[in-house]
Amino acid sequence: YVPTAHGAASDKPAGVVALTCFELRRQGLVDRIVLCDMYGRRMPEVRATVQRKIADVYDGLDTCLECFPEDDVDQEATAYLRALDTMSPGDAVIIFVPDDLHASVAVAAAERRLHVLLAKPAVKTLDEHRQVLDAVAATGVLACVEFHKRWDIMYSDARNRARQLGPFSHFSALMTQPKQQLDTFRLWAGLRSDISYYLNSHHIDLHSWMVGRSSRPERVVAMAATGVAEQKLGRPCEDTISLMVQWRNGADGSYGTALYTASWVAAKGDCHTQQGFFYMGQKGEMRVDQAHRGYSGASDTEGYASYNPLYMRYTPDANGRFAGQSGYGFMSIAAFLKAAGDLNRGVTSLGELRRRGELAMGYEGPWAIASGAAPMYIKLYGSSGIPSSSHSSNLHLVSNCGGNDNGGENCGGTDIGGERDCGSSEGVFRTAAVVAAAAAAVETTDVVGESKHDDAIEAVGDDKACQ
Numbered sequence: 001y002v003p004t005a006h007g008a009a010s011d012k013p014a015g016v017v018a019l020t021c022f023e024l025r026r027q028g029l030v031d032r033i034v035l036c037d038m039y040g041r042r043m044p045e046v047r048a049t050v051q052r053k054i055a056d057v058y059d060g061l062d063t064c065l066e067c068f069p070e071d072d073v074d075q076e077a078t079a080y081l082r083a084l085d086t087m088s089p090g091d092a093v094i095i096f097v098p099d100d101l102h103a104s105v106a107v108a109a110a111e112r113r114l115h116v117l118l119a120k121p122a123v124k125t126l127d128e129h130r131q132v133l134d135a136v137a138a139t140g141v142l143a144c145v146e147f148h149k150r151w152d153i154m155y156s157d158a159r160n161r162a163r164q165l166g167p168f169s170h171f172s173a174l175m176t177q178p179k180q181q182l183d184t185f186r187l188w189a190g191l192r193s194d195i196s197y198y199l200n201s202h203h204i205d206l207h208s209w210m211v212g213r214s215s216r217p218e219r220v221v222a223m224a225a226t227g228v229a230e231q232k233l234g235r236p237c238e239d240t241i242s243l244m245v246q247w248r249n250g251a252d253g254s255y256g257t258a259l260y261t262a263s264w265v266a267a268k269g270d271c272h273t274q275q276g277f278f279y280m281g282q283k284g285e286m287r288v289d290q291a292h293r294g295y296s297g298a299s300d301t302e303g304y305a306s307y308n309p310l311y312m313r314y315t316p317d318a319n320g321r322f323a324g325q326s327g328y329g330f331m332s333i334a335a336f337l338k339a340a341g342d343l344n345r346g347v348t349s350l351g352e353l354r355r356r357g358e359l360a361m362g363y364e365g366p367w368a369i370a371s372g373a374a375p376m377y378i379k380l381y382g383s384s385g386i387p388s389s390s391h392s393s394n395l396h397l398v399s400n401c402g403g404n405d406n407g408g409e410n411c412g413g414t415d416i417g418g419e420r421d422c423g424s425s426e427g428v429f430r431t432a433a434v435v436a437a438a439a440a441a442v443e444t445t446d447v448v449g450e451s452k453h454d455d456a457i458e459a460v461g462d463d464k465a466c467q
Contacts, residue, residue: 168281
């Protein structure tokens, strides 16, 4: 819950997660809904917001919520444990909390045999990554990350079309949001997470989803711009973070490059998030402008705007009901909950869900992280530009499909694990830990190049207000 006039984002007037769950309750997929925070005294305000922005706007939705902690509790950081204890194995948990709390909540849920959907990033550190994967593997539950762009028809089409364009050559993505985001996320911006975790994770996942079966990232460089956020917040905080990543193609050993850039100091424009990407293969290229879908308008109150009902359609239909079931924001959450229900009924399996490759599942494929595998050496640099040998790290990758040092000799024959016979879906827990080294290079060094944290590798992302 974000206590601002526009909520988490100006383009999400009724939110996403709660509205989706209320509609799925109307459809019969969801029954009991439990809302957990750590501040009980603001629960009445939360329920009032749900009434005003959802119940009063859409006909036919039951917006009843059970809330933890109770309304008279000032603060209870572990209220989520009590909430989880009221649930039954096979129930589902959707986790949208600050990035550094993802792992503890996800592990607690998995240990109770509850299916887990995490906001991006799944986690921030390699140790947390392993903790979550171990807990999920031990209980056999479904664990996914909510990368809703996978359900954007243009992005999913581009993912499939990329296979026809030859080996990967170049990818560049840009996501920017206006300065008001620094007010919205004042409590954690630059402290518990940053703009690269928050926005770059979207296109890192998309790019990995496109080429992860045939290429792997091998070198990462990061740079940041500063000035606006530090002045606005009164503390160190990056304005814009760019990650430059070199990828290697397995088929011929050729190289590709990628540039992922995210910023939250843009000027207010015609839409909340300016975003899109360019993809080049050795035999062709594609461009997607996700910010502008050919639909714009103007009003006396809002001025000129570009609309995107393909994400969430907030305008009620002619009968006053919610009509956004085909939006990719809705579909992402609905797909996870349907998959969890199918698993409970025994009509599908984790292996089958991975084979389909839509959900960003906890990865078990050819570049899963494990010890004892071929090392990838990652060097971090201080602000002086001098390599910090004491904070460099080896990231070990291993293929579950083969036995050679580079992974996957039995899975297709290429020296990076060739995925032809693997059947595994590329997922979010994989590339995040590799590309995250770039985020670490930015956020873990101070002005003299000393590390602020013990973790040399951290994973990227977070989603609380971007589409």
